[in-house]
Structure formats: structure tokens, C-alpha cells
Amino acid sequence: MPETKFASADSLRAAFSAAMSDMYRKEVPAYGTLIRLVEAVNAETLTADPELARRLEATDSLDRISAERHGAIRLGTADELKMMRRVFVVMGMYPVGYYDLSTAGVPVHSTAFRPVDDDHLKRNPFRVFTSLLRLELIADEELRAEAANILAARDIFTPGAHALVEKAERDGGLSPADGERFVEEVLETFRWHDKAVVDTAMYDRLHAAHRLIADIVSFRGPHINHLTPRTLDIDRVQDRMPGEGIAPKAVVEGPPTRRCPILLRQTSFKALEEPVAFVSSDGNWEKGSHTARFGEIEQRGVALTPKGRALYDALLTKARAKVRPAADGSNAGDYREALTEAFAEFPDDWNEIRRAGLGYFAYSLTEKGQRTEVKNGDIETAIEAGLIQFDPIVYEDFLPVSAAGIFQSNLGDGAAQEFVAGPNQRMFENDLGAAVLDEFAHYAAIEAASIRDCMRAPGSTMA
Ligand code: OOG
Ligand code: NI
Incomplete structure (x- = not known):
């Protein structure tokens, strides 16, 4: 079949993200409210x-x-x-970055599946932050084995999704009709199930080990737990x-409000307590509740170099050593102040950021540059x-401290725990069946290519 007969990965991703948005708005009405607020604030910001x-x-x-x-x-x-990676590849989404959340008290490590190149990001930017449970961090050996058994018994993908992924891999793409079916089938994996696969006793044990473990193990599939539109004014939406x-949630994660935005700022509304039913030995369902789903917003800034990132991390650590944001929001103002104070050290001018080697930039010839022969x-x-x-x-990626803050505030207050395990990218990549892309190398390559283009422009003898 000639390649032109295939639906493009970009179009499949766009259809998938639209379908997810529809489904989530129906499932979580508060998310619809958030979207409307974001749209209103974006419109106001643009008018102003x-x-x-x-x-x-x-x-x-x-x-x-x-x-x-x-x-x-x-x-x-x-x-x-592994299977999720194959599903995302069909939609032009590849694993970028490795995030260890264990040091922040969350027993998972993660990557983000996303379009990599600029033109694909522009056609549709949708990414999925994907975490893998680290069962080895459950201290209780018996519970660990039981959780592993429960997980081993489920297949989170429909037979149709399996078949279409295989077809896409075999043929090198999917026809538009198959593409439509693919999106429908894959959507099923992300759907909410209000009936658990465990009884209340097991749920409670998993929950006691960590709320996140209960969320991952107790259901038929990995329900989408939030979606995140872009806002042009995160403080105003908050x-x-x-x-x-x-x-x-109590505070906006990431850097403070600045003239020159850096990295990523995020906040969310707190996860909702929703009714679910647990398996019961008498054949009836036992009523209960589960808290997992929320809505988030994000605002992005410049990607930082390793040097810029080290400065960001140091300043964030400094601010948080001074004021640790409380989950109830009681010291949110103090935290904002500490953050602003610490980040006074981070240049807030594009050229200064650039000249100090803190951020990545794309270079291009100005109109004058295109007309002028640049010499020496x-x-x-x-x-x-x-x-x-x-x-x-x-910056198109994520931040582990922010991600941990998002996780924590949606796991309920006081859910923080210590785990004695560091990052294990090797194990994650082994489980993924592929290496993740290094985000810094990627941004550096975009910058280098833009400089090469300037130097190769007709008439240029720049070095
Ligand atoms: C993921 C939290 C991380 C982000 O935007 O940093 C995240 C989760 O709660 O599963 O989505
Ligand atoms: Ni998120």
C-alpha cells in the first residue's frame, strides 16, 4: 500500500487527544468548568x-x-x-526524559510520550506523562506478591487495540478507517471504571501501603487521571x-511569575472523591469511594541548559528550605514570597539569560540579515x-519536583512517604523496551541546527 494511503501519526494524535478531551469532560464535569475558565482567561489575556x-x-x-x-x-x-510505547508510536509519540519520583515520596518512575520535532508539536502538541509503579518499593512482601498477581491478571488493552498496533507495525501505518477504529479502541484503555477488581479489604491494604498503589492496582485499567490545557495567565486562573x-491546589508549581518565563508552571484543582464499587463475596457490590482524578493547567517558558537547570534547582531548593508549602494553603503567600526572593538571582532578561548560557535559543537571520552580506x-x-x-x-518536558507536587496534592494531604530507592533509569528503559530521549541533548541540537542555518545562509562567512 503506498504511504499516502495511511493516516498521518499527527492526525491520529489529534483525533486521540480530542476524543480524550470529550470523554474526560463528560466523566469529570469539574474539568469542563476548568476548561471554560481557561478559555475565558486566555481570551481576556489576548484582548489586553x-x-x-x-x-x-x-x-x-x-x-x-x-x-x-x-x-x-x-x-x-x-x-x-512496553505495549503503551507501541501504541504511542503509532500516534507519533516517543518517550522523552526520565523522572524519578521515589525521592519525593511517590513509588513510581516516569517518562513523557510526546511528539519530538517542532512541526509535529505544532500540528498537535499532546503528550502523556506516563508513570510505572515500582512494586519493589512496597515493603510488605506478601502484599507485593498479591498486587503483582492482581496486575498480572489484567489486560488493559482491547483485542482491537492489540490487532491494530500489530497491523500498523506490519504495514508501516493505518488507513484512515483503521485509524478511526484505533483511536476508539485505544480510548478504552484510558476510560474510568467505577467498579474495582478488588474487595474493600484489599483496597484498604493497598491504600495503606500508598494511595497511589491502590489507584494503580485496584482497577481494570489506567484511567486518565488528568488533562492539562495551556493557559496564558496561570496566576489568574489559580x-x-x-x-x-x-x-x-495550594500553590503553583515551578518558577515564580517572571517577565521572561522559564521551564514550566503548573497547578491543578484537587482530585475529586468519586463513588466506586468494590467486589464483595456475596456477589453484590460494596459501595465506596476513590480519589484520583483532577484537572490541571500549564504555562511554559524557555528550555534551560544544564547550567540553567542547576541554577533553577538550587534556587527552588533554597526557597523550599525557607518555606515548605503546606497542603492546606495556609502559607501559600509566604511560599510565593520566598520563591520570588530566591529567583531574584535568575536573570530576567532574554539576552542576559542567553549570554549567561542558561537557556536554549533558536537563532535566525533578521530581514536586514537576509539582505546584508555578513562578513567575518x-x-x-x-x-x-x-x-x-x-x-x-x-520547554516541552516536565519537572520532577513539580510532578511530585502535583501527585502529592492529589493524593490527599499527609500522603508523603520516604522511599529508600534512587533513580533507576536502566530498569525503566528495560521495562519500556527502549531508551528515552535525552531532553538536554535534544534542545541543544535544535539550537545548534539554527546556528548552522544562519552560518550557511547565502553570503554568510560567519564562524
Ligand atoms: C502525574 C503527575 C505529573 C505533571 O504535569 O507534572 C504530571 C500523575 O499524577 O499521574 O502530570
Ligand atoms: Ni500533569
Whole structure:
């Protein structure tokens, strides 16, 4: 079959993310409220800042500005993770980055499946933060074995999803009709199940080991636990959530509000307690509840170099040593202040950030640069002469401390625990069946390619 007959991976990803959004809005009405708030704030921000509107029009599609940027799931076994990777590949999503959450008291490690290249991100940016349970971190050996047995008994993918992934791999793609079926079948894996596969006693034991373990092991599949649209003003959405009847988490994760945004800022409304039914020996279902699902928002800034990231990490640590944000929000103002104070050390000017080697930038010839024959200059001279311009490269990945904050505030207060295990990327990649892409190397390559393009431009003799 000629390749043109296949649905593109980008179109499958776009259809998948739209289907997920629909499903989640129906399943979690509060999420629909959040989306409407985000749309309103984005519209207000654009009206108030026509320059921003113009810039976004040039680089993004304004009509999709509030569309989901990411979602998250938590998997139970290596086999699930391996199969999930194959599913995502069909939609042009590849594992980028390794995040160890165990040091932050969450017994998982994670990657993000995402489109890698800029043009694919532009066509549809949807990514899925995907965590794998680290059963070896359950101290109780008996419980660990029981949990492993429960997980071994389930297949989180439909037979149709298996068949279509195999077909896509065999043929090198899916026809548009198969693509449609593929999205429908795969959606099933992300659906909420209000009937658990365990009884109350088992749920309680899993829950006592860690709430997250109960969430992962007790159900038929890894329900999508949140979706995350992009906001143009995260502080304003955070402030306005209570007025819409949704309870925000205590603080916005990540860097403070700045003129030059760096990395990623995120916040969410707190996970909802939802009715579920547990298996019961008399054949009836036993009523109970489970808390897992929430809605999140994100605002992204420039990708930082290892040097910039080290500075970010140090300043964040400094702020958090001073004020540790309490889950009930009682010291949220103090935390914001400590954060702002600590980050005064991080330059807040694009050129300073660039010259200090803290962030990644894409270089291009200005109009003048395209007209002028650039001779004997270096990049800095050409920038000063107005021949070359630079734009921040947007950070498309995640932050472990922020992710831990998102996990924690949605696991209920006081759920923090210590685990004596460090990162184990080797084991994760083994379970995944592939290596994850190194995010720093990726951003560095984008920057280097942009510099090469400038130097190769006609008339340029820059070095
Ligand atoms: C994932 C939490 C991490 C983010 O945006 O950092 C995350 C989860 O709760 O499963 O989604
Ligand atoms: Ni998230």
C-alpha cells in the first residue's frame, strides 16, 4: 500500500487527544468548568495584550490555544509500559526524559510520550506523562506478591487495540478507517471504571501501603487521571478557580511569575472523591469511594541548559528550605514570597539569560540579515548589528519536583512517604523496551541546527 494511503501519526494524535478531551469532560464535569475558565482567561489575556496575540498568531494557532497539552496515566507492569510505547508510536509519540519520583515520596518512575520535532508539536502538541509503579518499593512482601498477581491478571488493552498496533507495525501505518477504529479502541484503555477488581479489604491494604498503589492496582485499567490545557495567565486562573466552585491546589508549581518565563508552571484543582464499587463475596457490590482524578493547567517558558537547570534547582531548593508549602494553603503567600526572593538571582532578561548560557535559543537571520552580506562576524557581533535574532526554545518536558507536587496534592494531604530507592533509569528503559530521549541533548541540537542555518545562509562567512 503506498504511504499516502495511511493516516498521518499527527492526525491520529489529534483525533486521540480530542476524543480524550470529550470523554474526560463528560466523566469529570469539574474539568469542563476548568476548561471554560481557561478559555475565558486566555481570551481576556489576548484582548489586553494585542502584541502577544500577534506573536501567538505567527507561531501557534490561536484557535487551538486552550487545547490540551498533556494528560497522565499510571501503569502497573513492564508489559503494560512496553505495549503503551507501541501504541504511542503509532500516534507519533516517543518517550522523552526520565523522572524519578521515589525521592519525593511517590513509588513510581516516569517518562513523557510526546511528539519530538517542532512541526509535529505544532500540528498537535499532546503528550502523556506516563508513570510505572515500582512494586519493589512496597515493603510488605506478601502484599507485593498479591498486587503483582492482581496486575498480572489484567489486560488493559482491547483485542482491537492489540490487532491494530500489530497491523500498523506490519504495514508501516493505518488507513484512515483503521485509524478511526484505533483511536476508539485505544480510548478504552484510558476510560474510568467505577467498579474495582478488588474487595474493600484489599483496597484498604493497598491504600495503606500508598494511595497511589491502590489507584494503580485496584482497577481494570489506567484511567486518565488528568488533562492539562495551556493557559496564558496561570496566576489568574489559580485565583479564579474558587469563584467557579473548584478547589485549587495550594500553590503553583515551578518558577515564580517572571517577565521572561522559564521551564514550566503548573497547578491543578484537587482530585475529586468519586463513588466506586468494590467486589464483595456475596456477589453484590460494596459501595465506596476513590480519589484520583483532577484537572490541571500549564504555562511554559524557555528550555534551560544544564547550567540553567542547576541554577533553577538550587534556587527552588533554597526557597523550599525557607518555606515548605503546606497542603492546606495556609502559607501559600509566604511560599510565593520566598520563591520570588530566591529567583531574584535568575536573570530576567532574554539576552542576559542567553549570554549567561542558561537557556536554549533558536537563532535566525533578521530581514536586514537576509539582505546584508555578513562578513567575518561572529554570532554576537551579528546580533549586535541586528543581523541575527534569537527566540527562546519552549520547554516541552516536565519537572520532577513539580510532578511530585502535583501527585502529592492529589493524593490527599499527609500522603508523603520516604522511599529508600534512587533513580533507576536502566530498569525503566528495560521495562519500556527502549531508551528515552535525552531532553538536554535534544534542545541543544535544535539550537545548534539554527546556528548552522544562519552560518550557511547565502553570503554568510560567519564562524
Ligand atoms: C502525574 C503527575 C505529573 C505533571 O504535569 O507534572 C504530571 C500523575 O499524577 O499521574 O502530570
Ligand atoms: Ni500533569
